[in-house]
Amino acid sequence: MKQFLTLALLAISLVSCGSKEEKKEENLYPETTLSAEEKTIANGKELFESNKAACATCHLPDKKVIGPSIKEIAKIYKEQNASIFDFLRQKSEPIVDPSQYEVMKTNFAIIKTFSDEEIKSLEAYMMSL
Template sequence: MKKIILGIALVSLTLFSCTEKKDKKTSNKITLTAIEKGKKLFNSNTCNTCHKEQVKVIGPALKDIAAKYKIEEGNIVTFLQGKSKPIVDTKPGQTAIMQANLSITKPMKVENLKAISEYIMSIE
């Protein structure tokens, strides 16, 4: 009887362990997919004309945007919707350029804006 209970316990433990690992892999795959989708949207909507990952071109580098939004606990999605003020490079000339470009992001679906945000926030 003890062997049967021990056997059932081992089988249950093994199945539970396998299920947990599978969930972690799925979660990582979803996150990676969101980042890839965000990068694709970022580049296809010409955001990469002014913003590069590591260096400032016209607008701030994505690494600087991500760092500032992490520190300030800002929300990139609400900024891209035009519902919040910029917190990175707030000089009037820079904000005027970006405000004009928000016409591209304002009508986008929230899911796409979240993907762009995930991409930006993934850059260090």
């Protein structure tokens, strides 16, 4: 019985030790801790470039490919004080290149499945460039 208790105690302390280690690792670089806004932008960039959203297939940061560059979109949205969030929720009309809107429209089937948080992160990333 004593032996069993010792073993059990040993196992518990090993387990709790393990979880402490994990916590320590998360905070290895406290000086690089991102602000909430930086985190949103980083999440947006990741989603933008992911296979799930595939935005990066048509939108590069600096160069027009199939779609306008992210910088061009951000510039026009800033100038016109417009909302990428509303555009992605199909609540506002295209203002960058309406003649190519049909191409962009094919993405709304996927975009519709994104949460508000995901759409906000995409907007934050695009507007940060």
